[in-house]
Amino acid sequence: MVETGQLNRLKVIREVEFGVYLEGGREGGILLPRAEVPAGTRLGDRLQVFVYLDTNDMPIATTKRPRAQVGQFANLKVAEVNEVGAFLDWGLPKDLFLPYNEQTRRLKPGESVTVFLYLDNTGRIAATTKLEKHFDPAAEYHQGQLVELLVWRRTDIGYLVILDNRAQALLHQQDIHRPVRVGQRLPGFVKQVREDGKITVMLEKPGYARVDPLAQQVLNYLEARNGFCALGDKSDPDAIREIFGVSKKAYKMALGQLMKSGRIRQDEKGIHLLD
Structure with a gap:
């Protein structure tokens, strides 16, 4: 099954002048344009591609890797703002759409914003800045666990961060001993999981003496x-x-x-x- 907004490994089923068609999708396959077909590709080969919708809302494949996939959080730069919403640079030729009704504030071209990627009710890939509803309430963590942090936003006491594309946590100012910026991805460790489920993290492994x-x-x-x-x-x-x-x-x-x-x-x- 082909998953829009995700990396898929698909078989080459047909070759045409302007590219190759991969298994799945409507009307006999998903097009991978000629410019992106790896040298030496033959019928029956399986290629790892990202699948999204083109300007005609038809599935199309690319060997380029976007900065995020559906179901993930990312910090992306605003490329354009118009009457329908904002468009974000996510590493593909077609910018990522961020509707006005999914924005917590109005954005300007050139600034960066943390978003979650999802499929809208028409199957198009879109983004939202309303992140809280996309955290996993069943996510479980334990003290000392190694996690990937995406620095989300600054607060009066530190930074809110996103753990492993699943949950939110606090990186307290007292646990920051090197420069940290919003949008940065870095490894960290769970410092504490409170009884109410709130999580704090730190950049050093708990229990070790601090080093430079x-x-x-x-x-x-x-x-x-x-x-x-x-x-x-x-x-x-x-x-x-x-x-x-x-x-x-x-x-x-x-x-x-x-x-x-x-x-x-x-x-x-x-x-x-x-x-």
Whole structure:
């Protein structure tokens, strides 16, 4: 079954001058335009594509990856505002529609806004800034759990964040020890789940002694990647800067702090997180 607004793995069933048709959809298949057909594609191959509706409300496929799929939250930039609503840049040629009745305030081109993607009653992909109704009340979390955070909005006491596209939580100001901005995605940890279900999170793993912000960034990177990073203290400076945004000297100092505190070990393959 083809899911609009999602990544699908679909079989090539027909080739035409202007592209290929993939299984599913109306009128004999879903078009993947010629410019996006991978080189060497043959009948029967399965391609991973994103399916959405074109300007004629017909399903169309693309190998491009949008910044979010239906059922997910994202922070997107407003590309245009007109008499029917706002249109958001989500990485595809056709901008994402945000109707006026799904806005909590009027938006201006160039600003960014956090939205949830859904299918409207006609099957079109749309966005809403009314996020609360799309959180999962059955979502369960426990203290110390590693989660993905999407920073939603600033409050008087910190930031509201979205956990794993499922729930909301508070990142308290007292638990922020490095720059954080709205729209940023970063790993974090559940700090507390209260009896009323409200969740607080932090950027460091609970129970550990606090380390410098860069050292904590390295720990978070390791936590999110099964405890391994190929970048050691002898790695290429450009590779270190690309991943962590710092000089090799600063990175080596952070690794030294973590090894001294018994948090990581290093070998010829890279660095490893210790329990």
